[in-house]
């Protein structure tokens with residue numbers, strides 16, 4: 001742990017889903033905009049080792065980092081806001097903590113001792129908190145504690161926070177408590193009682209929050225602020241109002257207005273004259289809020305009833321739309337709705353279509369129909385991971401007239417144009433067993449991919465088991481679907497694009513995981529531009 005690194009813990013009270021991730025990312029942004037280096041870490045109180053095995057319906061998208069960790073979708077917000085990379089060390093679950101402790105126990109590291117929640121589990125949590133600070137790279141480490149205070153599950157984390165606060169003192173560690181101030185319509189009043197209770201709960205664990213961030217639908221009056229300050233033992237200026245925002249990207253500016261960053265710096269006794277430089281951020285917001293164009297893009301997928309399942313894709317369109325001064329209306333389309341007789345009505349009205357990543361067979365035929373329609377009618381198409389695989393299957397079926405499929409969807413297919421790699425076949429456990437994380441990809445000179453990226457060597461993140469089957473490469477390329485991005489080490493196909501089509505690109509990787517506010521992803525930027533072009537013509 002570097003002596004100068006400051007630790008900020010963000011806890012939540014009253015209910016879940018208050019947006020701790022966005023508040024943490026916004027605070028991180030403000031500190032970063034003042035020239036500090038910041039990283040954000042999330043602790044999740046569930047027993048899964050990572051969210052890789054969780055159903056996206058239950059937990060939203062699984063976000064993958066460069067180093068191949070399957071993580072909580074909040075890490076996506078951290079990267080999108082801060083424009084810095086996170087890693088395995090940025091997301092820790094109860095499962096991982098216990099797994100580490102139990103593995104150590106089996107290796108005899110606690111020989112003779114009874115292994116207990118306190119101190120062994122809490123020490124392991126603290127080790128993971130301090131690990132990020134070890135090389136002194138960061139001025140601030142913001143640690144978000146998942147769940148809400150009072151949950152049985154988050155207790156060891158809360159206890160570890162108490163210890164760190166005690167060990168390091170108020171100049172080096174602080175606690176920000178995010179809470180809800182509900183509005184009672186009948187009484188026309190904001191209510192502070194739930195917050196008082198959740199602060200009491202925190203106090204009973206030995207933690208006095210330094211700052212309260214209050215989610216509210218109505219502005220906090222001075223009277224309410226004073227009441228909160230008095231009953232929760234925080235300074236009046238440390239009661240921070242967090243009003244509902246039109247877009248999550250407004251939150252850093254709202255927090256700036258409420259001086260959250262100033263309060264943090266003052267508590268740490270850090271004096272800086274540097275005002276946060278938010279010019280680029282504001283320029284993005286200006287473009288986002290004043291579009292001069294509008295397009296409708298279909299997102300065809302399996303998990304469309306829970307938009308969080310495609311969080312990063314939706315955010316990438318926000319970044320790319322702003323870049324193009326264009327409002328992107330995303331139309332969520334369940335692939336099961338698309339059939340031969342409905343495809344024209346559904347896909348024909350769109351300016352562009354994206355076929356989403358996914359797992360398993362349900363809705364495959366709908367995806368194939370959508371892609372066929374986009375290919376034949378020259379509608380801009382982007383296929384991501386499973387979407388790219390479906391594009392290859394569609395092409396093999398409808399252009400090469402092979403009874404082709406992916407072995408994920410039909411293990412007995414005669415023409416497995418998408419197949420599992422030999423190494424993958426040997427794997428029988430489930431979590432962390434896919435091709436995960438960033439891999440290099442070489443782009444063919446003069447290809448569309450090359451012109452989109454403006455480079456010939458790129459790195460993109462993966463999360464899949466199945467691959468383009470190179471046995472069919474020549475045949476498929478000859479018929480016009482070109483492999484224009486290849487992994488330089490393994491020769492695996494990473495990008496396919498169609499000749500004689502205005503914009504038809506399939507990528508085996510997940511470009512959406514690398515799009516940020518300050519660096520919108522070129523594939524999305526150019527895809528939106530292609531949708532605008534298609535709308536005009």
Ligand code: GLN
Pocket residue numbers: 356357358359360384385386387408463464465466467
């Ligand atoms: N199910 C496919 C595979 O495992 C695609 C995965 C994805 O879209 N992320 O290869």
